[in-house]
Amino acid sequence: MYNCAKCPGYCCSYPLIQLTKRDVERLARHFDLSFEEARKKFTKVETGAKYAMRRKADEHFGRICRFFDTEKRCCTIYTARPTICREYPGGRCGYYDFLSGERSSQNDKTHIASTWNK
Ligand code: SF4
Numbered sequence: 001m002y003n004c005a006k007c008p009g010y011c012c013s014y015p016l017i018q019l020t021k022r023d024v025e026r027l028a029r030h031f032d033l034s035f036e037e038a039r040k041k042f043t044k045v046e047t048g049a050k051y052a053m054r055r056k057a058d059e060h061f062g063r064i065c066r067f068f069d070t071e072k073r074c075c076t077i078y079t080a081r082p083t084i085c086r087e088y089p090g091g092r093c094g095y096y097d098f099l100s101g102e103r104s105s106q107n108d109k110t111h112i113a114s115t116w117n118k
């Protein structure tokens, strides 16, 4: 079973992290900002997404969510995180399944250990 606490935050590096209007409102409340301030500061318009999370540089994945702590490898706004982050990944994590499969097929429990803690 996957364990997000041991993961370097692969899903937080997805190119598009889409927010709803309510998500932006929640962020605005969390940071004591107006809706417009939060929208401009935390989101941008992407193809097909009115509110896409802004991202920043990350040494492991290239780019990652602006709210991700790249040292501790965790979310810095857990209680105010967007709906999509609350719902993801549902029952299974594809990233964990991929790494588990690779480790099993290569008979190496430490395969890609630099990105997934043992
Ligand atoms: S859902 Fe999967 S990829 Fe995302 S943090 Fe958890 S284990 Fe990592």
Ligand code: SF4
Pocket: 011, 012, 013, 017, 065, 066, 067, 068, 069, 074, 075, 076, 077, 078, 081, 082, 085
């Ligand atoms: S808000 Fe938190 S959980 Fe969601 S993508 Fe950003 S860092 Fe990850």
